[in-house]
Amino acid sequence: MYSEKVMEHFNNPRNVGDMEDPSGAGEIGNVRCGDVTKVFIKVNGEGIIEDVRFRTFGCGAAIASSSMLTEMVKGKTVEEALKVSNLDVADELGGLPKQKMHCSNLAADALRAAIEDYMKKQEK
Amino acid sequence: MYSEKVMEHFNNPRNVGDMEDPSGAGEIGNVRCGDVTKVFIKVNGEGIIEDVRFRTFGCGAAIASSSMLTEMVKGKTVEEALKVSNLDVADELGGLPKQKMHCSNLAADALRAAIEDYMKKQEK
Amino acid sequence: MERIYLDHGATTPLDPRVLEAMIPFLKEDFGNPSSLHFFGREVKKQLEEAREKVAGILGAEPEEIIFTSGGTEADNLALGGVVRALREKGKHIITTAVEHHAVLDTCTALKKEGFDITILPVDCYGMVEPQHVKEAIREDTLLVSVIYGNNEVGTVQPLEEIGQITREKGVLLHTDAVQTVGNLPLEVEKLQVDLLALSAHKFYGPKGAGILYCRQGIEIDRMLYGGGQERGRRAGTENVPGIIGMARAMEIAVEEKEENTRRMEKLRDKLIEGLLSMEDVYLNGHPTRRLAGNVNASFEYIEGEALLLSLDYKGIAASSGSACSSGSMEPSHVLLAMGIPEQTAHGSVRFTLGRHTTEEEIDYVLEVVPEAVQKLRDMSSIYQGKGEGK
Amino acid sequence: MERIYLDHGATTPLDPRVLEAMIPFLKEDFGNPSSLHFFGREVKKQLEEAREKVAGILGAEPEEIIFTSGGTEADNLALGGVVRALREKGKHIITTAVEHHAVLDTCTALKKEGFDITILPVDCYGMVEPQHVKEAIREDTLLVSVIYGNNEVGTVQPLEEIGQITREKGVLLHTDAVQTVGNLPLEVEKLQVDLLALSAHKFYGPKGAGILYCRQGIEIDRMLYGGGQERGRRAGTENVPGIIGMARAMEIAVEEKEENTRRMEKLRDKLIEGLLSMEDVYLNGHPTRRLAGNVNASFEYIEGEALLLSLDYKGIAASSGSACSSGSMEPSHVLLAMGIPEQTAHGSVRFTLGRHTTEEEIDYVLEVVPEAVQKLRDMSSIYQGKGEGK
Numbered sequence A, B: 001m002y003s004e005k006v007m008e009h010f011n012n013p014r015n016v017g018d019m020e021d022p023s024g025a026g027e028i029g030n031v032r033c034g035d036v037t038k039v040f041i042k043v044n045g046e047g048i049i050e051d052v053r054f055r056t057f058g059c060g061a062a063i064a065s066s067s068m069l070t071e072m073v074k075g076k077t078v079e080e081a082l083k084v085s086n087l088d089v090a091d092e093l094g095g096l097p098k099q100k101m102h103c104s105n106l107a108a109d110a111l112r113a114a115i116e117d118y119m120k121k122q123e124k
Numbered sequence C, D: 001m002e003r004i005y006l007d008h009g010a011t012t013p014l015d016p017r018v019l020e021a022m023i024p025f026l027k028e029d030f031g032n033p034s035s036l037h038f039f040g041r042e043v044k045k046q047l048e049e050a051r052e053k054v055a056g057i058l059g060a061e062p063e064e065i066i067f068t069s070g071g072t073e074a075d076n077l078a079l080g081g082v083v084r085a086l087r088e089k090g091k092h093i094i095t096t097a098v099e100h101h102a103v104l105d106t107c108t109a110l111k112k113e114g115f116d117i118t119i120l121p122v123d124c125y126g127m128v129e130p131q132h133v134k135e136a137i138r139e140d141t142l143l144v145s146v147i148y149g150n151n152e153v154g155t156v157q158p159l160e161e162i163g164q165i166t167r168e169k170g171v172l173l174h175t176d177a178v179q180t181v182g183n184l185p186l187e188v189e190k191l192q193v194d195l196l197a198l199s200a201h202k203f204y205g206p207k208g209a210g211i212l213y214c215r216q217g218i219e220i221d222r223m224l225y226g227g228g229q230e231r232g233r234r235a236g237t238e239n240v241p242g243i244i245g246m247a248r249a250m251e252i253a254v255e256e257k258e259e260n261t262r263r264m265e266k267l268r269d270k271l272i273e274g275l276l277s278m279e280d281v282y283l284n285g286h287p288t289r290r291l292a293g294n295v296n297a298s299f300e301y302i303e304g305e306a307l308l309l310s311l312d313y314k315g316i317a318a319s320s321g322s323a324c325s326s327g328s329m330e331p332s333h334v335l336l337a338m339g340i341p342e343q344t345a346h347g348s349v350r351f352t353l354g355r356h357t358t359e360e361e362i363d364y365v366l367e368v369v370p371e372a373v374q375k376l377r378d379m380s381s382i383y384q385g386k387g388e389g390k
């Protein structure tokens, strides 16, 4: 059902954990649906995502997508990171089963929320 | 499906054939139903069935029942022969499948018709 | 006693190569394809490969293949599933007088649910006239169902012509192709059909597995409710060994089609010729447009089951009418639809040849049948000796 | 990697003794049981012997046994067949919130046909209160359907008490007994049921065969139309090897019931105890009235499928919720019906032990699970470290 890449990310997830003083934090999902993803980013002066962390309550696809996403956006500018879509994540994972596509949405959505949080803080 | 006795009578039917100058003859069934049985009897002065013959167009059960019946009534008086029922024939054959019970009716019915024919002739 | 099996229309022996393909799934590969773990995933993969194999042979997409428990379920699902899903759009079904009971009796049941059924007549060979299909199609016609190769008399219907008509009229076409694998073309595009039913045990596959091809985009109501198997179109844990075996059997049947068909047709024609050389024996079905293994003959003055038993006694297995209804004394509805008188219909016997049928077997049959027929005729109340006629 | 199979609720490996019984029917005994000739008669005899064997185990008559393609078909036929046949007499069906989808989804379909469905609640152990059945029965109630041993949480229902109520009220009682063979009593008189569904592959028999027991005198509409098989109640050429294997599997399961049940219960209780010694882990289902092989636990803060994959990686095959619906992210309807919060329901995993499960395997599981759970919790967005709670 899952590709090898999905299983590899699931079994060895990258960038797991919390972050002290993140530049931005985002959370998407709710426990009743069995899916909650948190993403924290650290953005440097040039707008580049220097570090990113996630924590996920969810199924294999949700965890693997979160892990994959963090790898994809690390080192990118926030503008570039915003362009990474759910489909890009799924593609990079070698595809996801149809009924699991919604799980990969959470990661990108949580990242977007984290970036918005960062931007809001910038405005202040 | 059929008992050994049925198959034995089917493969080696007794008393097959026509009869010259029968004391009585009976025919039951019709070709459209796939079943026609003829029975001929020779009755002696004491009212005993001395000889009996049948010819049957029909399935295995119909042929075996006809054969069995002729054996059962040979040597009986016509009164005794009239008491032989379809069920008696089926029993003597070691039973018949439910959906084949109607086939065994033909033989006894044809015999009854032959006896009626004989009696009618006697009245004249 | 040596036994000769000439009832391949009823069922066929499992090909040893098919059994070999099934064995792993009767042993270590036992997982449930719905399971996410290793045991399930491995089996799921093989199941989907079997689906691709079947789809490939039909010239279809894997998503268009629904695995069922057999031909009966496939026919029932095709008819009931489609017309119930389309019930808002119409209520008329067209079929023929020579269908298998799996189609005819489903139509009878659908009639009780409020659907209208038109049953098309056939000619004396059991052929449907495409023009009749055209004329029968109404505004509210949902589906036409025509058997491909007839199980009793072997007649092959002009499916392509019928398919052209149904396509023009925008009506769906289902075919019961249960008897045709390894003998006739099966590509759905060539046949112009939208649904097609198969049964594994009729082509040297296992009993308990069947196929419904259902063209993409066709709405079909499920008949079995439960798990989400077969993309929600047929619930129940898949008969994995059966399906694997069925795909393998289909593959073999198609690979060896040309050779087997040629061989069987030759033997079939020899048997027909031999039987017709007897007095008062008629061939039922079309003389040339017929299944490679099918010989159906009527023997006047005798009843088919009686001949069957006589042949069985001599080691020859044949059938009278369709296997499923041979317990009853009803004359075959197929023969009657062809206009054959009841008496003659009662005297019909079907020999269906198979891959392994030999010329020696046919020779033996041709030796035994005339004796057996004569013995029964001599016993028959409606036979008056050779040449005397009815 | 050594693999440990703890998903016997999804399917079981075929017992080698069962395969041995099937082999002749996959080779020389290939005839169609409907055929009158030698090949058919031999097979028919064996088929009827299998029926007698099954009937004997259920304390039933052979005529009361309908062979089907599996548990799903048996459940569908029981519900649909009975209420459609009785539609003149009423329109009300009672079932429970913890049925398999084969029952629940059939009820949903029957609702669309105009039947009324009452779904009874269960307590926190998944038990139905017999009193609720009594109160739900109306003048127009036709059928009550209650699962015997639950496939997800293993809870065993008080069938006998329910049966007493339905008998008093003159209403039919169907039970889905698919999970119980080789574990619980099956005598229909003891259980006081009128219909009972089984599936061979759940008791070390082959996939593709099932049983519906249907008490004599009960009217039942067929669901599959075609030949006259199964006394007109289920058309289609019989899956002979499957049925033969199923009867043998049932025989073995019943013979070895005491011993297997005792062994499995011991291992089950060890596994439960070990899992419950972890923090924030709960047992789902009844602590004692449960199937011998069933362990269903909720692991807080993590999602069941993720745990499943982690265990699979370590060679342990388990399932989350029912096998059939484990592809979707819906929390189990059974757990929700028991009042378990959604978050907790999402974190449930089912281990189902089998005949061959060993103590070493359970020890290994108890070694692996805590590690896997901790790893996932450490990753979880809703877990704040040991003892910190939600």
Ligand SMILES: Cc1ncc(COP(=O)(O)O)c(C=O)c1O
Binding pocket: C009, C010, C070, C071, C072, C073, C075, C100, C102, C147, C149, C150, C151, C176, C178, C179, C199, C200, C201, C323, C324, D226, D235, D236, D237
């Ligand atoms: C033409 C045709 N359709 C359908 C069927 C039913 O197939 P099965 O008995 O395998 O369900 C048969 C077999 O008797 C058949 O010959």
Ligand SMILES: Cc1ncc(COP(=O)(O)O)c(C=O)c1O
Binding pocket: C226, C235, C236, C237, D009, D010, D070, D071, D072, D073, D075, D100, D102, D147, D149, D150, D151, D176, D178, D179, D199, D200, D201, D323, D324
């Ligand atoms: C309780 C219960 N009922 C019915 C079924 C359906 O059985 P099958 O998948 O063999 O048709 C299952 C199997 O998942 C089950 O566990």
